[in-house]
Structures are given as structure tokens and as C-alpha cells.
Amino acid sequence: MNGTPDARMVRRAAIGIAAQVAAAVAATVLLVSVLAYSLTVRAEHHDEERIVRTVTESAGPQLIGSDGVVLLHRDASGSVRSGPAVPEAVSRLDLGRLRAGRGNAGVAGREYETYAVDRPDGSRTVGLLDVTSREESGERLVGSLLLGGLVGIAVAGAAGLLLGRRAVQPLGRALDLQRRFVADASHELRTPLAVLHTRAELIQRRLARAGDLADERLRADVARLTTDTRALGEVVEDLLLSAELQHRPAAGVPIDAGDLVRELVTSVGPHAERRGVTLAADTGGGVLMVQGVRSSLRRALAALVDNALAHVDTGGSVTVGAHGGGGRVRVAVTDDGDGLDPSGADDLMRRFARGSGHADRERRRFGLGLALVNEVVQAHRGRLEISGSPGHGARFVIDLPAAREPGTSS
Secondary structure: OOOOHHHHHHHHHHHHHHHHHHHHHHHHHHHHHHHHHHHHHHHHHHHHHHHHHHHHHOOOOOOOOOOOEEEEEEOOOOOEEEOOOOOHHHHOOOHHHOOOEEEEEEEOOEEEEEEEEEOOOOOEEEEEEEOHHHHHHHHHHHHHHHHHHHHHHHHHHHHHHHHHHHHHHHHHHHHHHHHHHHHHHHHHHHHHHHHHHHHHHHHHHHHHHHHHHOOHHHHHHHHHHHHHHHHHHHHHHHHHHHHHHHHOOOOOEEEEHHHHHHHHHHHHHHHHHHOOOEEEEEOOOOOOEEEEOHHHHHHHHHHHHHHHHHOOOOOOEEEEEEEEEOOEEEEEEEEOOOOOOHHHHHHHOOOOEEOOOOOOOOOOEEEOHHHHHHHHHHHOOOEEEEEEOOOOOEEEEEEEEEOOOOOOOO
């Protein structure tokens, strides 16, 4: 299952679960950290403000502080007195620049919580509480919370990835069983459907030889039966191809894309001529080598050509081109039919998708076809590009990595 689209989907699901777990843990850690830091800082600020305000408001003439608060007093004449244990740098602080009530000030590399009380006589008393240690411890707390959060997220991501892998294991087994069922059922249906189609063709031929003796309605019903059995057989073949591509991504051999295009146009030419559609190859005559499985690529290209022919009016044209450059080979199928809306390209690659078209025309139906074309292209490490517009044709491009020509040296 390694390397298949289903395997990639299972891996994406596991990574998605891990990412969601990590995101949930990150959000939780962030929320708890912010709350813890906010509540801690707020409580400390509240205590500091209460202490400095209480000490400052109750300061006496001796300016004796307490609880770490130092006091300064400026009288109405502008003379400043300092209380005991006031640092020299603080004693030179311009008290007039401090706002009344709670504030803060930085002095000589230290941070202070301040509180200024203005007296009726024009004097001012200021209390200062050194909060540098609290600021530093707050920074250490932020760093610790950040480090703990990153470690928690990493652990949560690893645990989420492990849990995600375990959680999607049943999905992987279910997809594997589904593929095996499709492959087995398609294989078992192939032979009886081939026999049924052969018998329908034999009955159709006998009725044709009977001429006027056969009922016209019966001939029409048998013709429809033959067409339906052929279509059902093609669906079974598509299912088998899909299962094969899931189990065996293309390694392949060198293939000349230009030769493949010319061969397919020659093969399908009579069918296009009967429909009154011009089918042309545009390869420039050069050798365009890609690496892959020839039968798979031919099937994918044939599906695109068949789809183009089905949506081109009599007198229209379909061009199948192959060109190289920049280490890539691009095989394009371009028609001038009823067109499509390229904005829905991703939807068109879903199985049994149906594109938009004119109101008087049947909308483009792709069944398993375009989905399988995309699987074939992806298995060859390429990409499928879709462009066009309603009423102005469509263009499907198979873009593949170029390969060295046989016999070239590295």
C-alpha cells in the first residue's frame, strides 16, 4: 500500500490527527499560561500597590518607610528630603515628573512602583518600592512557560502521531479490503461479461442476416444490449486497471510519447471519420521519451480522445499533440466541442463526475474514465491539467517527466 493514493490519504489522516492534538494542547497550554501569568502578575501588582499606597499615605515627618518602601518629601518651596535607606540615585529623582497616585519609575537600572500623595499645603510625599526582582522573576516565568509549552506541544505532537496511526489503521485495512474486493470481483466478472457480449453480438449478426424477417424493434433492442454489455465490460476493465495501479505504481520502460500519439490517432482515425470529426496528430516528428507502462498510458490517452470525440459536433476537430521541453513531455488532447468549466477541474476527476455543458447538449460524463486517467498519470509521477470554457472546447494535458532515450549515457 506504500506510495499509493490511499496510503497517502491514510498518512495525511494520521498527520491531521497529530496536528489537531498538538493544536489542542498548544491552545490549552497557551490559555493556562496566560491565565497563570496574568493572575500571578495581577496579584503581585495589587499587593505592591496596596503596600506602597498604605505606607505613603501614613508617612510621618521622619519619612520612615516599611515593607521595603522608601520615602521622599518635597515641600511647597521645592526642597526635597529623603527618608532612611533611600538610594542616592533615587534621592535625586525629580518628584514633579511623577504622576499623582500610582505610577512607576526606572532609576539607575532598577524598576520602582511609585505612589505620590499631594498635600493641601502644596507639598508632595512619594513612596517607592523596588520591584526589579519581581520583574525579573516574571521574565523567568514567561521563559519557563514558553519552554514548557514547546516541550508539551512536541510531546503532544508525537503522541498524536502515534495515536493517529493507530486510529487510521482500521481505515487502511478497510481500503485494502475494498481494493481486493474490487479486483477480485472485476476479475470474476470479466469472463461472463465477455461471453455475454459475444452472444449479444452473435444475435445481432443473425438478425442482420435475417433482413426484413426480423422485427425492427427486436433489432434495436439487441443493438442496445450489445452497446450496454460493451460499456459494462469497459467499466469492469477500468476497475481492474484502477486496482492494478493501486498495487503496482508504474515503474515501466522508456516509451516514445510521440509514437504513442501517432499510433493511437491512426487506430482511432476511422471511428472519428465515421463521426465526421477531423482527428489529427501534432508531434513534430521528434522522439519524446517517458518512463512508464505503455498499455496504461495508451489507455489513459485513448480515454481522453474518446471523450473529446463524444463532445465534438460533425465538422469539428480533435488534435492530439506531444511536445517536450524543460525535462517534461506534455501530451495534449484539444477539441473544439461543447467545452467545460475549468473551475470545476477537481470535481471532474472524481469518479462518475459530470461536467457542465450547453443546455441543448448532454453534459460531459466521465464515469470512471477521467478519475482513472488521473490515477494513471499520478502513477507515472505526472499531473493532469484541464482547461477550456463552455462552448469553446476543452484541453486535457498529460504532463510527464521526460526520460532518457534508450542507449544514452548518464
